[in-house]
Amino acid sequence: MLRNIKILAFVLALGACGFEPLYVERHSDEKWYYKGQFDTSITQEMAKIKVEPIAERIGQLVRQDLLDSLTPKGAPDRPQYRLKITDVEKSVTEQAMRDDITATRERVEYKLKYALFDAASGEKLVEGDSLALLGYDIMANPYSTTFSQKKAQKDAAKIIANDIALRIGAYFHSVLTNRDMADEL
Numbered sequence: 438m439l440r441n442i443k444i445l446a447f448v449l450a451l452g453a454c455g456f457e458p459l460y461v462e463r464h465s466d467e468k469w470y471y472k473g474q475f476d477t478s479i480t481q482e483m484a485k486i487k488v489e490p491i492a493e494r495i496g497q498l499v500r501q502d503l504l505d506s507l508t509p510k511g512a513p514d515r516p517q518y519r520l521k522i523t524d525v526e527k528s529v530t531e532q533a534m535r536d537d538i539t540a541t542r543e544r545v546e547y548k549l550k551y552a553l554f555d556a557a558s559g560e561k562l563v564e565g566d567s568l569a570l571l572g573y574d575i576m577a578n579p580y581s582t583t584f585s586q587k588k589a590q591k592d593a594a595k596i597i598a599n600d601i602a603l604r605i606g607a608y609f610h611s612v613l614t615n616r617d618m619a620d621e622l
Contacts, residue, residue, distance in 0.1 A: 487516035502598030569593035
């Protein structure tokens with residue numbers, strides 16, 4: 438019973454904090470406004486982004502995942518925004534040491550910086566860091582370890598790309614919501 442009360446209190450607090458769905462279009466001034474229709478203005482803005490090439494293999498994987506999520510219909514002919522990713526860092530930490538001081542597991546951390554610019558003015562609109570932490574086992578078979586390393590790298594790229602796309606989507610959501618509110622006044 439106490440657990441149910443805590444869950445109900447959390448849900449009510451979440452609603453009071455201003456949480457609102459990212460891809461839902463407002464249809465009225467009511468508190469709850471989802472009526473089964475999704476707002477495509479955010480995805481239309483995101484499709485105007487040119488993702489610049491990124492160095493290193495992890496950067497190439499991140500770029501490909503970003504292209505798939507931001508511009509699924511292909512790169513824009515006249516991009517209005519540029520997404521630049523820099524400072525790609527990778528650090529590896531050995532874990533779970535054996536008696537002979539060899540690791541049986543590695544933790545990998547990928548970190549990078551990103552910035553979204555207005556293509557015409559060069560003004561920086563959004564910037565931030567993105568981070569992915571993953572781990573994999575070091576096997577007796579080197580092929581298995583190599584496969585685990587590559588899978589961790591692909592998974593990290595997907596995590597980072599999803600994080601960046603979500604943050605850019607949130608930026609466009611706030612900009613478009615503010616623009617719509619200004620138009621209503």
